[in-house]
Amino acid sequence: MTGRIPLLNWLSAALLLAVLASMAPADDRPNILLVIADDWSWLHAGAYGDSAVATPTLDRLAADGLVFEHAYVASPSCTPSRASVVTGKWFWRLGAGANLYGPLGAEHPVYPDLLEDNGYHVGFTRKGWAPGQLGERTRNPAGDRYVSMDEFLAARPTERPFAFWFGTHDPHRGYELGSGVRSGIDTSRIQVPAAFPDVPAVRSDIADYYYEIQRIDRELTELLQRLEQEGELHRTLVVITSDNGMPFPRAKSMLYDLGTRVPLIMHWPGRIPPGRRVTDLVSLIDLAPTFLEVAGLEAPPVMDGRSLMLTMTSVGSRLIDSSRTAVFFGKERHVPSQASPDGGGYPMRAIRTHEHLYIRNFRPDRWPAGTPEDESAFLSGAWYSDVDASPTKHHMIAHRHDSAADEARYDRAFARRSGEELYDLAADPSQLNNRALDPAYASVKRALWNQLLEQLHATGDPRVLGTGEFFDHQPYTGGLVRRPER
Numbered sequence: 001m002t003g004r005i006p007l008l009n010w011l012s013a014a015l016l017l018a019v020l021a022s023m024a025p026a027d028d029r030p031n032i033l034l035v036i037a038d039d040w041s042w043l044h045a046g047a048y049g050d051s052a053v054a055t056p057t058l059d060r061l062a063a064d065g066l067v068f069e070h071a072y073v074a075s076p077s078c079t080p081s082r083a084s085v086v087t088g089k090w091f092w093r094l095g096a097g098a099n100l101y102g103p104l105g106a107e108h109p110v111y112p113d114l115l116e117d118n119g120y121h122v123g124f125t126r127k128g129w130a131p132g133q134l135g136e137r138t139r140n141p142a143g144d145r146y147v148s149m150d151e152f153l154a155a156r157p158t159e160r161p162f163a164f165w166f167g168t169h170d171p172h173r174g175y176e177l178g179s180g181v182r183s184g185i186d187t188s189r190i191q192v193p194a195a196f197p198d199v200p201a202v203r204s205d206i207a208d209y210y211y212e213i214q215r216i217d218r219e220l221t222e223l224l225q226r227l228e229q230e231g232e233l234h235r236t237l238v239v240i241t242s243d244n245g246m247p248f249p250r251a252k253s254m255l256y257d258l259g260t261r262v263p264l265i266m267h268w269p270g271r272i273p274p275g276r277r278v279t280d281l282v283s284l285i286d287l288a289p290t291f292l293e294v295a296g297l298e299a300p301p302v303m304d305g306r307s308l309m310l311t312m313t314s315v316g317s318r319l320i321d322s323s324r325t326a327v328f329f330g331k332e333r334h335v336p337s338q339a340s341p342d343g344g345g346y347p348m349r350a351i352r353t354h355e356h357l358y359i360r361n362f363r364p365d366r367w368p369a370g371t372p373e374d375e376s377a378f379l380s381g382a383w384y385s386d387v388d389a390s391p392t393k394h395h396m397i398a399h400r401h402d403s404a405a406d407e408a409r410y411d412r413a414f415a416r417r418s419g420e421e422l423y424d425l426a427a428d429p430s431q432l433n434n435r436a437l438d439p440a441y442a443s444v445k446r447a448l449w450n451q452l453l454e455q456l457h458a459t460g461d462p463r464v465l466g467t468g469e470f471f472d473h474q475p476y477t478g479g480l481v482r483r484p485e486r
Contacts, residue, residue: 027119030268031236032163032291033223036085037216038078038127038172039252040242042071042261043191044213052189053210055217057224058240061267065238066312067277071264072327072352073284076244076253077334081284082129085243086110086141088288088303092330092349092461096474099333099345103133104141109300111288112143115163118297121156124165125149133477142167149226161235163291166223171212173247173388180207183214193258194430195250196392197399197409205391209246237268237294241284247388249369249396249413253334254386255350255359256431260329266312276317280324281352282308304459326353328455330463332471334386335370335478344472346386347463351452357431358448359421362463369414384414420445 042048045055047062048069074084079100080091087094087108096102104110112122128142139145142165146152149164156162181187187203190210196202220240227233242262245251251258264282266272286308289299293307311320319325329352333345346369347362361368373383387393400410412432420436422445427433435441456464462471 027159027161028235029119029161029295030271031161031227031232032115032120032294033166033227033236033238034164034287034291035166035168035216035220035223035238035240036082036127037213037240037242037263038167038169039244039247040171040213040216040263041245041251041258042069042263043193043258044210044246045263047265048263050191052186052191054214057217057221058263058265061220061224061238061240062265064269064274065265065267065276066272068264068266068282068311069277069279070281070327070354071241071262071284072260072281072329073242073244073262074329075331076251076255076259076329077331078130078243079132080332081243083108083132083141084283084285085287086112086129088285088299088305090285090304090328090459090461092332092456092463093304093459096471097132098471099474099476100335101131101133101476101478102474103135104129104137106136109302110141111291112141112163112165114292114297114300115295116143118295119160120295121152121160121162122164123152123155123162124167125152127167127169128165130167131478149223153226153230161295163295166219168216168219170216171209171246173390175205175208175212175390177208177391178204180204180209180211183211185210193248193251194432195256195258195409195412196248197396197406199395201391201395205248209248234269237266237271237291239287240265241287248390248392249387252388253331254368255329255331255348256357260350260352268312272312273315278311278317279319279354280311280321281327281354282311282324283327283329326351326451328352328452333474333476336476344469347468347471349452349456349461349463351448351455353448355425356444356448357421357423357425358445358452360449360452361417361419361421362468364417364419366416367414368417372414387413420449422448 044050044053046059073081075081075091077100080098083094083097083104084091091098097104116122122143123146124142125146128140185207187207190203190206192198241264245259285305289303289305289307292299293309314320330349332347346366350359369387370385396410399406421434422436423431462468
């Protein structure tokens with residue numbers, strides 16, 4: 001029987017292999033749970049000092065884990081922000097994916113695929129990478145879609161670690177008018193941002209936004225309870241953040257802190273020392289390389305982000321990584337609201353340090369929040385369309401002539417801006433007073449622009465390489481339509 005194995009011996013060998021396989025150590029790499037909200041500014045949680053919004057589970061995780069006080073998105077718009085999270089790249093390196101509703105090309109590796117290729121069970125529920133076009137991709141960059149975490153866990157092969165993306169749609173608009181007040185939120189305790197008028201309609205609008213943040217907290221409670229039931233909570237890195245800031249004027253789609261600065265809280269029993277708050281300036285592009293390092297993998301060289309492992313696992317608070325003293329972000333087209341045939345957006349780039357925010361507006365001839373209603377000849381429904389419709393938006397527009405303060409708030413939110421903006425954060429934390437033309441800040445402005453320009457050149461940003469019009473000419477599939485001919 002030369003060249004053939006007797007059946008009995010083959011069965012014995014197979015049985016031995018099965019026994020050995022059952023004795024092999026389980027994959028004990030940690031699980032990763034990313035909870036990513038939709039339009040949530042960093043200020044609005046108990047862990048960040050807001051007592052008007054109830055976030056007990058988030059606050060408990062923060063107390064037992066790590067709070068990043070300075071986490072920023074790559075771009076304050078859903079599509080490019082989420083694309084930067086999954087790719088670990090600056091949004092301006094993602095081609096048409098830099099625009100809202102743009103595609104994310106298959107040439108950009110994403111961390112869920114890399115984890116899956118190395119033994120992780122990956123998937124998402126609700127809002128993954130979106131909105132946009134998949135193109136050559138066969139699934140969402142966040143992984144396979146599941147109805148719920150229960151379905152995801154039921155589909156997990158035994159003993160495999162998982163990476164799950166829980167993409168809540170909260171607190172994105174629209175809101176049920178008055179839902180916050182009816183739920184018991186005390187509007188008198190709300191700290192109204194200085195960019196908005198402090199009037200009852202705005203306080204109620206913010207309360208409606210808080211109502212949805214509180215729903216995030218309740219769902220977070222359910223997720224953690226589910227992990228505890230599975231016996232997995234102790235070996236899971238939990239990360240809570242958002243894709244951009246609150247959907248209000250001068251916030252979402254803008255480069256001020258209300259638009260770019262988001263919550264970032266991490267909890268990892270046994271690895272992240274509890275009760276820590278750090279001031280390292282970090283970007284959400286750092287999440288992808290972080291998740292790969294957590295899984296024991298090296299990030300591909302094409303990723304721009306840097307792993308946060310040092311900051312996460314070090315003992316102590318405040319500034320941990322002394323190299324993290326500046327962060328970069330920007331925007332291309334949110335919606336094509338300009339009164340021009342190319343439907344271009346409002347291209348901006350910025351550098352944020354602990355001391356200053358410097359913004360470069362590449363097309364100050366355009367409208368930063370979208371074209372005013374009386375000039376929106378090109379697109380239907382496009383007036384000030386980079387700002388979500390809301391009671392706050394409509395109050396600020398309707399009452400812009402009531403007082404000098406109302407006029408100033410309106411201008412900051414909707415009017416044209418200069419090519420450069422510079423804010424002194426110690427004197428002006430709300431970023432209301434542009435110092436770009438102040439001679440006393442000339443050297444600071446020059447140094448920040450040079451640092452920003454160096455970063456943009458090093459990473460091949462088309463806006464500084466002379467090919468930035470590429471972004472303006474990309475098709476938009478978000479639903480706005482041309483006005484009918486008159």
